[in-house]
Amino acid sequence: MTGEQFVFLAVSGLTIVAGILVVTLRNLFHAALAMMLSFLGVAGIYITLGAGFLAAAQLLIYIGAISILIIFAIMLTRRMMQAQDTPFNSQAGAGLLTAVLSFILLVFVITRLWRNEIFDSPPEVPTAIMNQIVVQLGADFVSPDAYVIPFIVASMLLLAALIGAVYVAWPQVEDEA
Amino acid sequence: MEGTPVQNDWYFILLFVVLSPILAAVPMLINYLLGPRKPNFIKQQTYECGVETVGDAWVQFKVQYYIYALVFVIFDIEAVFLFPVAAAYGQLPLFAIGAAVLFILLLADGLAYAWGRGVLEWV
Amino acid sequence: MQIDPIELLVRALDLTILAYLREQFAEQPTALLIVNIVIVLTLATVPLLMVFVVGWTERKVLARMQDRIGPNRVGGRYGVLQMVADVVKMMTKEVIIPAGADRWAYLSAPVLAVMTSVLLFAVLPLAPAVIGVDLNVAVFYVLAISSVSVVAILLAGWGSNNKYALLGAFRSVAQLVSYEVPMILSILVPILLARSMSTIGLVEAQNIPFIVFVPVAALIFFVSSLAETGRSPFDLLEAESEIVAGFHTEYTGMYFGLFMAGEYIAIMFMCALFSTAFLGGYRFFGLEELTTTIMGYPFFVGNLIGAAALFIKSAIIFFVFMWLRGTLPRFRIDQLLNFNWKFMVPLSLVLLFTVAVLDKLIFVWFPDISDGGRALIHLASNFLIAAATIEILRRRIQRQRRALEPAVVAEATPDLEHAHAH
Numbered sequence: 121m122t123g124e125q126f127v128f129l130a131v132s133g134l135t136i137v138a139g140i141l142v143v144t145l146r147n148l149f150h151a152a153l154a155m156m157l158s159f160l161g162v163a164g165i166y167i168t169l170g171a172g173f174l175a176a177a178q179l180l181i182y183i184g185a186i187s188i189l190i191i192f193a194i195m196l197t198r199r200m201m202q203a204q205d206t207p208f209n210s211q212a213g214a215g216l217l218t219a220v221l222s223f224i225l226l227v228f229v230i231t232r233l234w235r236n237e238i239f240d241s242p243p244e245v246p247t248a249i250m251n252q253i254v255v256q257l258g259a260d261f262v263s264p265d266a267y268v269i270p271f272i273v274a275s276m277l278l279l280a281a282l283i284g285a286v287y288v289a290w291p292q293v294e295d296e297a
Numbered sequence: 298m299e300g301t302p303v304q305n306d307w308y309f310i311l312l313f314v315v316l317s318p319i320l321a322a323v324p325m326l327i328n329y330l331l332g333p334r335k336p337n338f339i340k341q342q343t344y345e346c347g348v349e350t351v352g353d354a355w356v357q358f359k360v361q362y363y364i365y366a367l368v369f370v371i372f373d374i375e376a377v378f379l380f381p382v383a384a385a386y387g388q389l390p391l392f393a394i395g396a397a398v399l400f401i402l403l404l405a406d407g408l409a410y411a412w413g414r415g416v417l418e419w420v
Numbered sequence: 421m422q423i424d425p426i427e428l429l430v431r432a433l434d435l436t437i438l439a440y441l442r443e444q445f446a447e448q449p450t451a452l453l454i455v456n457i458v459i460v461l462t463l464a465t466v467p468l469l470m471v472f473v474v475g476w477t478e479r480k481v482l483a484r485m486q487d488r489i490g491p492n493r494v495g496g497r498y499g500v501l502q503m504v505a506d507v508v509k510m511m512t513k514e515v516i517i518p519a520g521a522d523r524w525a526y527l528s529a530p531v532l533a534v535m536t537s538v539l540l541f542a543v544l545p546l547a548p549a550v551i552g553v554d555l556n557v558a559v560f561y562v563l564a565i566s567s568v569s570v571v572a573i574l575l576a577g578w579g580s581n582n583k584y585a586l587l588g589a590f591r592s593v594a595q596l597v598s599y600e601v602p603m604i605l606s607i608l609v610p611i612l613l614a615r616s617m618s619t620i621g622l623v624e625a626q627n628i629p630f631i632v633f634v635p636v637a638a639l640i641f642f643v644s645s646l647a648e649t650g651r652s653p654f655d656l657l658e659a660e661s662e663i664v665a666g667f668h669t670e671y672t673g674m675y676f677g678l679f680m681a682g683e684y685i686a687i688m689f690m691c692a693l694f695s696t697a698f699l700g701g702y703r704f705f706g707l708e709e710l711t712t713t714i715m716g717y718p719f720f721v722g723n724l725i726g727a728a729a730l731f732i733k734s735a736i737i738f739f740v741f742m743w744l745r746g747t748l749p750r751f752r753i754d755q756l757l758n759f760n761w762k763f764m765v766p767l768s769l770v771l772l773f774t775v776a777v778l779d780k781l782i783f784v785w786f787p788d789i790s791d792g793g794r795a796l797i798h799l800a801s802n803f804l805i806a807a808a809t810i811e812i813l814r815r816r817i818q819r820q821r822r823a824l825e826p827a828v829v830a831e832a833t834p835d836l837e838h839a840h841a842h
Contacts, residue, residue: 172307176564184567258381262393282407321534328674387615419754
């Protein structure tokens with residue numbers, strides 16, 4: 121076993137174990153913490169894939185922002201915070217079925233639609249490009265030949281999300297007429 | 298040696314993440330071993346300025362905090378897009394700068410909306 | 421693999437020993453791992469030990485500003501060993517975990533607090549070739565790690581089962597996430613100017629320090645780094661008069677000490693990052709490139725000069741940190757958040773916008789402009805922005821004052837009459 125494989129097994133093990141904890145822990149706050157651990161594991165997987173920028177983005181967005189938001193949301197609702205019920209409700213069976221089906225689908229896509237060569241010999245990427253990969257990404261974001269439209273659409277989506285969130289979460293201002 | 302074709306700097310960070318808790322845990326362990334251990338009921342009560350502890354620690358959570366966190370999430374995600382663009386700035390044509398600037402303007406628009414709705418007002 | 425002891429000594433003296441060892445063992449994975457472990461432990465321990473120096477300096481300087489003497493007993497007249505004595509004291513205190521505490525959250529919070537601070541030092545360039553790892557997205561990494569430090573505060577606040585701690589944690593988190601926005605937007609400006617996200621790239625691009633280009637961005641970054649490290653006037657996290665000690669109310673001994681250590685380490689790093697992004701980092705008039713030869717081996721004197729330059733620059737910034745702490749009163753939470761969302765964020769957006777447009781136009785209009793000319797144009801635009809901001813603020817405040825005036829007069833009048841009666 122190479123060092124790389126060891127690291128991969130460790131971080132993916134962390135992701136899976138933490139993921140299981142998220143759905144089985146009874147204390148909602150603990151479940152949120154386990155979710156952060158799971159996110160951390162995913163960041164580790166990105167690192168083994170050589171995608172450091174994604175790993176940092178994972179930390180920044182999922183742990184530093186979204187998890188915080190989720191914890192705040194938990195704290196907003198008193199009843200939820202004291203709930204010690206079992207997490208297995210009537211939808212557990214349907215959830216399990218969905219999970220298994222998605223897993224089979226993913227395995228099918230990865231093993232059948234892609235040939236195995238890509239796993240045996242990863243494509244050679246010149247070091248120069250590897251080092252500049254984030255700069256390349258940045259240039260592609262705003263290049264008309266690449267992703268400028270999705271880039272702007274993403275921006276509008278975020279704007280819509282912000283407006284929507286504010287609209288839903290904030291009480292309507294009465295007209296002062 | 299088999300393995301990485303490109304040297305991955307981030308493994309160093311991973312190593313750092315694995316090792317740095319030890320550094321913090323050691324002083325805690327020393328403290329645990331050196332300190333006296335005489336717990337009693339009064340000592341273990343949470344501190345409320347000398348008054349007896351009442352109820353659990355749940356306090357009224359201001360919805361405002363949640364709103365700030367929401368706005369922050371949006372800005373955070375936009376930052377992820379802006380960082381690579383900023384790093385690539387040198388090789389961008391004017392058109393691309395226009396796209397990036399439009400991006401910033403849309404972001405500012407969101408802030409202006411939140412401001413106008415009075416969300417940023419602390420009440 | 422033979423290692424010449426003399427060369428090792430020379431490398432140790434000019435600070436390149438870690439890079440040297442890495443190079444020597446590049447072909448042996450196990451040895452390389454051990455070398456890297458040593459590097460990590462060094463990088464993590466040095467800031468932790470520096471806390472002794474920084475803590476003592478702050479107490480001494482702050483005392484002088486408040487017309488006190490400060491520590492003067494332990495370790496001679498100047499109390500140099502005061503921090504050591506404090507740590508010994510903390511180490512021998514009883515560990516009290518409050519009843520009803522969430523043990524896991526309670527115990528992991530101080531560890532995470534130190535971890536997130538120490539991890540930052542992995543990407544700080546001390547001298548031209550002296551750096552833990554030169555990530556190509558180093559600045560982004562720094563922001564990512566410091567955003568995780570929020571989790572430590574939430575853990576502590578929740579885990580303590582204390583109302584003050586939880587209130588303090590909410591406040592702190594609101595403050596930290598809010599001020600992260602102007603910090604991100606203002607650090608984008610030097611990245612634009614340097615066209616690089618790596619810390620070394622930032623430093624190498626500064627033939628003229630970026631503070632000359634964009635003083636307003638530097639100011640925004642400085643203020644938000646004050647807030648991010650919870651320093652006065654943004655030290656709401658420990659507003660003693662309102663919420664005791666905030667999120668670490670229930671921590672004793674070294675468990676509390678680790679929060680303090682984490683805070684100081686983060687402050688040190690923020691000072692160093694400010695120096696790196698705006699003051700030219702380890703650069704010092706080209707002296708950081710000097711090399712000479714000792715006993716037949718090249719000796720990079722420049723590294724020592726560079727490290728000293730970075731240290732002095734950071735120390736100056738840290739002095740300003742202390743100065744503000746000794747001078748300014750604390751913000752209220754509403755003032756703090758308003759100041760961020762209604763002043764810092766809009767201003768940094770305008771600034772980012774201007775720099776993004778202007779720097780491109782400069783190169784379109786003057787393709788072979790010198791660094792000095794470029795700096796001058798940016799500086800002028802910054803002055804315009806600053807002037808406009810001050811004008812807008814002035815008008816706003818004037819309007820507010822006028823609205824308040826009748827009330828002020830009405831309030832003052834009975835007082836006057838009262839005085840006359842006597």
